[in-house]
Amino acid sequence: MTTKKALITGLTGQDGSYLAELLLDKGYEVFGLVRRSSSSNLDRINHFSNNIQILSGDLLDQSSLMDVIAEAQPDEIYNLASQSYVPISWTQPALTAEYTALGVSRLLESIRRCKPNARFYQASSSEVFGQPDESPQTERTAFRPRNPYGVAKAYAHWMTINYRQKYNLYTCCGITYTHESPRRGTEFVFRKITHTVAQIKLGLANELKLGNLEARRDWCYAKDAVYAMWLMLQQEQPNDYIIASGETYSVKELVECAFNCVGLNWEDYVSVDPAFYRPDEPVQLVGCIDKIKTEIGWQPEYSFNHLVELMVDYDLKKLSS
Structure with missing residues (x-):
């Protein structure tokens, strides 16, 4: 049986580190995309860093993304990288847009060109809903983001769906609500x-x-959230789901x-x-998890x-x- 390969952006973050552990436990060969300036910030992955391959790349640089995908040839790609702190998105709105929005465009285009059969997970966010007109929110709730981070995530969300529809790529968005861990x-x-x-x-x-x-x-536990991310890419057809506690x-x-x-x-x-x-x-902001519970059998533990x-x-x- 051929070993599956996965590429994770945002490897050194909370979600990236837990996802890498999960994939290693499942026998994957794991690659992590790390910006050169972040290469020393490996505290969250030090205990298993010898079991993964770290590749240098940046969501701001299209050619580096194409090089990494061409080298790793991943079966699954998880984009967990972004400028994710909402207050910073107000003081650095352009940088937030470059990483959190346009970075996803660069990544999707790199997948289309270099590994179109790879399955792609995009970390969307409940911040896309902003001030919703209904509660709880479902996958059909209108987006009304109220900060630069939410706006950037909304762009990335719709670009992911557009690449699925236009190019028939296997792309999914997980609309994650706040998830925590040590x-x-x-x-x-x-x-x-x-x-x-x-x-x-x-x-x-x-x-x-x-x-x-x-x-x-x-609020839910990050370990529960990353299991949902993995489960989404194991389905026969790609789809978008809310990941929350409800x-x-x-x-x-x-x-x-x-x-x-x-x-x-x-x-x-x-x-x-x-x-x-x-x-x-x-x-x-509270997510309705009926769809993900019914269709793929996930709920927080x-x-x-x-x-x-x-x-x-x-x-x-x-x-x-």
């Missing part, structure tokens, strides 16, 4: 909370500053749960700072409480070591 950066609110709670428990901090405590998110929790509920994990009262440590409010707070406990425990151990 490999998430502390600039994201979920990890910021679990990390600071662990610091407070260990006497390393005494305050947690947050923005809108009533903001709600649909539930929302407020930042306040997250805070309360995290402090409960360490036996502390959150109200003694949390303060609200308007500086942390998002200017474009999305309205009740980890509950919200389990995820919070897992991440607080990780941060306690990491800070104690």
